[in-house]
Amino acid sequence: MQVVVDKPLVQGFDYLWDIEKLGRFPEIGNVVEVPFARSKEVGLIVKVSNHSEYEIEKLKYVERLAPLPVFDPALLRLMSFTSQYYIHALGETALPVIPQMWKKADEWEKIPKKLESAENKSKKNSPLPTEGLITLDQLNSEQKIALRKLLAEDQKEKEFRAILLQGQTGSGKTAVFLNWLASALREESAQVLLLVPEINLTPQLERRVRAYFPDKKMAVLHSGISEKKRGVAWYEAMTGKAQIILGTRLAALTPIPNLRVIVVDEEHDPSYKQQDGTRYSARDLAIWRAHDQKIPILLASATPSLETWLAAQSGRYENIRLDQRAQGASLPSVHLINAREPQNQFSPGDAGAPKQKSLITKTLANAISKSLAEKKQSLILINRRGYAPVLSCSACNWLSKCTQCSTYTVMHKAGALSNRSVLNCHHCGLVKPIPQFCPDCGNADLKTLGHGTQKLEDAIEEMWPQARVLRVDTDSSRKSKGAEALFEEIHSGNVDIVVGTQMIAKGHDYQNIGLVAVLDADSRLYSADFRAAERLFAQLVQVAGRAGRSGTKGEAGGDIYIETQYPESPVFQYLLRHDVDGFLAFTAKEREEAKLPPYSYQALIHAEGKSLDQAIWFLNELKTRIKIKGLIGKELKIYDPVPKPVMRVAGAERAQLLIESSNRKVLQETLEIIDQELRQDSTGRISKASRIRWLVERDPIAI
Ligand code: ADP
Numbered sequence: 001m002q003v004v005v006d007k008p009l010v011q012g013f014d015y016l017w018d019i020e021k022l023g024r025f026p027e028i029g030n031v032v033e034v035p036f037a038r039s040k041e042v043g044l045i046v047k048v049s050n051h052s053e054y055e056i057e058k059l060k061y062v063e064r065l066a067p068l069p070v071f072d073p074a075l076l077r078l079m080s081f082t083s084q085y086y087i088h089a090l091g092e093t094a095l096p097v098i099p100q101m102w103k104k105a106d107e108w109e110k111i112p113k114k115l116e117s118a119e120n121k122s123k124k125n126s127p128l129p130t131e132g133l134i135t136l137d138q139l140n141s142e143q144k145i146a147l148r149k150l151l152a153e154d155q156k157e158k159e160f161r162a163i164l165l166q167g168q169t170g171s172g173k174t175a176v177f178l179n180w181l182a183s184a185l186r187e188e189s190a191q192v193l194l195l196v197p198e199i200n201l202t203p204q205l206e207r208r209v210r211a212y213f214p215d216k217k218m219a220v221l222h223s224g225i226s227e228k229k230r231g232v233a234w235y236e237a238m239t240g241k242a243q244i245i246l247g248t249r250l251a252a253l254t255p256i257p258n259l260r261v262i263v264v265d266e267e268h269d270p271s272y273k274q275q276d277g278t279r280y281s282a283r284d285l286a287i288w289r290a291h292d293q294k295i296p297i298l299l300a301s302a303t304p305s306l307e308t309w310l311a312a313q314s315g316r317y318e319n320i321r322l323d324q325r326a327q328g329a330s331l332p333s334v335h336l337i338n339a340r341e342p343q344n345q346f347s348p349g350d351a352g353a354p355k356q357k358s359l360i361t362k363t364l365a366n367a368i369s370k371s372l373a374e375k376k377q378s379l380i381l382i383n384r385r386g387y388a389p390v391l392s393c394s395a396c397n398w399l400s401k402c403t404q405c406s407t408y409t410v411m412h413k414a415g416a417l418s419n420r421s422v423l424n425c426h427h428c429g430l431v432k433p434i435p436q437f438c439p440d441c442g443n444a445d446l447k448t449l450g451h452g453t454q455k456l457e458d459a460i461e462e463m464w465p466q467a468r469v470l471r472v473d474t475d476s477s478r479k480s481k482g483a484e485a486l487f488e489e490i491h492s493g494n495v496d497i498v499v500g501t502q503m504i505a506k507g508h509d510y511q512n513i514g515l516v517a518v519l520d521a522d523s524r525l526y527s528a529d530f531r532a533a534e535r536l537f538a539q540l541v542q543v544a545g546r547a548g549r550s551g552t553k554g555e556a557g558g559d560i561y562i563e564t565q566y567p568e569s570p571v572f573q574y575l576l577r578h579d580v581d582g583f584l585a586f587t588a589k590e591r592e593e594a595k596l597p598p599y600s601y602q603a604l605i606h607a608e609g610k611s612l613d614q615a616i617w618f619l620n621e622l623k624t625r626i627k628i629k630g631l632i633g634k635e636l637k638i639y640d641p642v643p644k645p646v647m648r649v650a651g652a653e654r655a656q657l658l659i660e661s662s663n664r665k666v667l668q669e670t671l672e673i674i675d676q677e678l679r680q681d682s683t684g685r686i687s688k689a690s691r692i693r694w695l696v697e698r699d700p701i702a703i
């Protein structure tokens with residue numbers, strides 16, 4: 001038989017088996033423990049045969065079989081597609097899918113006990129929640145029409161369908177697809193997969209999903225749960241015990257033998273893209289999986305990705321829309337504040353003007369005061385955690401650079417990271433004490449440049465001393481009770497002003513937010529990445545969706561304030577009109593003219609080593625080899641290698657090579673050749689000569 005293991009090796013390895021020892025016949029899709037090099041590895045059987053190209057005498061025996069059913073054929077097809085499409089070995093793609101609990105062969109014997117205890121625990125579940133349950137008859141007319149369209153097609157032949165469910169935040173998409181899933185789950189053994197972005201998978205959503213399916217078992221899969229819980233949930237999905245599989249991107253590759261329907265919520269969310277190992281897009285894999293298994297898939301979003309939106313426009317995907325807010329409130333009003341205009345700024349004599357230069361404009365400050373007076377909550381976003389992004393010397397212009405990265409260390413006040421103020425690198429994690437004197441000139445006058453969440457929190461507390469202020473970012477949520485406790489504070493109304501990063505904007509169904517402000521929109525607008533505007537637009541719509549959700553019919557839907565120096569930019573102009581389709585059409589045209597994705601296909605070759613020169617040289621040499629092979633031409637373009645946006649991280653210098661093609665197949669073939677070329681001179685994924693670590697990434701979402 002042939003077994004693949006979790007190594008960057010393309011081939012599988014042949015083993016013999018001894019039925020007596022294993023207790024049963026090994027099959028394709030069985031998880032096994034095998035001797036490997038001088039130790040043991042857990043692997044996956046991909047072939048069972050009586051022949052081997054190797055000398056039988058030299059082959060070793062499989063040690064044992066995991067107490068697991070086989071991976072179903074559909075899952076094996078998905079894994080093999082993933083491995084091929086994303087140019088990664090099958091073993092490196094398949095094995096990471098298996099939770100740790102099942103990869104410790106020494107503990108396989110104890111597993112039945114663990115499963116039993118988990119079963120007993122889940123029996124003692126607290127009473128079922130009814131939170132957020134919108135039953136069939138409670139759906140509004142628009143939702144009913146949407147659901148009817150979904151169900152009508154379900155009656156037909158078993159076939160692939162992709163549906164874009166598009167509707168502004170709060171329009172009731174979740175209520176529609178949960179009711180749809182309920183109908184699929186009427187079949188006793190049916191299983192459904194619901195994918196959500198990393199940060200959206202909150203207990204609030206979990207309770208909401210549970211409320212719809214009181215008598216079904218749910219398996220929750222994401223990186224935040226304990227190894228054991230994940231191992232059990234995965235097993236329950238694999239054995240059909242759980243009917244609802246709710247998870248983040250890693251759940252896209254879960255074995256689900258009776259899969260009937262897939263839903264991808266917030267399908268545009270960048271967290272669906274895996275950023276290490278096999279760099280897959282969970283959304284794209286889910287679509288492939290639905291296609292392969294001839295089942296429907298629903299993609300939901302307020303701001304669909306350009307790819308999905310174009311597919312819906314062209315009729316490849318069905319397009320179902322919800323145009324009203326479910327609870328009746330109108331959309332929030334968008335206000336653009338140009339900080340450069342004097343009327344928006346505090347003058348020294350103004351009432352309420354802060355002592356130092358204000359972090360927020362007078363216009364915004366007035367709006368916050370008004371919101372406070374109306375007893376509504378305000379959300380203020382700034383996309384940088386910490387106190388200030390850099391510390392500098394006023395005498396010699398010294399800046400707090402990271403010693404291991406080509407970035408600055410961020411100043412953090414005492415808090416989650418340390419009980420005193422420190423400098424922290426957000427790329428490599430380095431934490432250093434704050435120098436008392438400038439390391440270059442000895443000057444004692446060090447000052448901060450720019451601002452982060454902590455500094456904003458201080459400024460707000462100073463301006464509104466009577467207000468209850470809460471900061472929510474990864475630092476504050478790491479402390480004490482975690483993010484959930486912070487969100488609870490907001491929900492319970494114990495907070496007047498929330499300061500935080502993008503983290504607070506996603507998914508949460510806040511009920512009393514009247515004002516949302518975004519302070520550093522510009523920094524995300526002008527980035528080298530061509531998707532920056534698309535991403536910012538989606539974030540702003542998402543953020544705006546937090547305001548005024550619960551307003552009754554006709555009531556104002558809250559206000560969103562955006563501070564920008566470029567109010568005329570299309571992102572803001574389309575946002576002002578809540579014109580998602582207009583923005584997407586505009587962006588599509590831009591991309592088409594520039595022949596950028598989705599009008600072309602891209603891949604990146606990443607290289608990192610001790611020096612940037614070596615990494616660039618390595619990629620240049622690769623480019624030359626591809627050129628010599630005559631592959632570069634009308635349909636294939638290879639750019640010059642360039643340093644990465646953050647060139648040095650934790651001491652490694654990094655470069656990348658962008659490859660672009662108008663033809664998917666041409667790109668695929670080229671990448672396979674590149675992979676072969678690179679593998680020839682490498683051990684695993686490290687080149688033998690220059691010790692460069694390389695990686696091929698298909699469909700990168702950040703260039
Ligand atoms: P979306 O997924 O589009 O953001 P949700 O389904 O989460 O929208 O709905 C937004 C809010 O409106 C939720 O609080 C939800 O419980 C509520 N809601 C949804 N549909 C209805 C309805 N038909 N009647 C009343 N409230 C609804």
Ligand code: ZN
Binds near residue numbers: 442
């Ligand atoms: Zn100095």
Ligand code: ZN
Binds near residue numbers: 404427428649
């Ligand atoms: Zn660093």
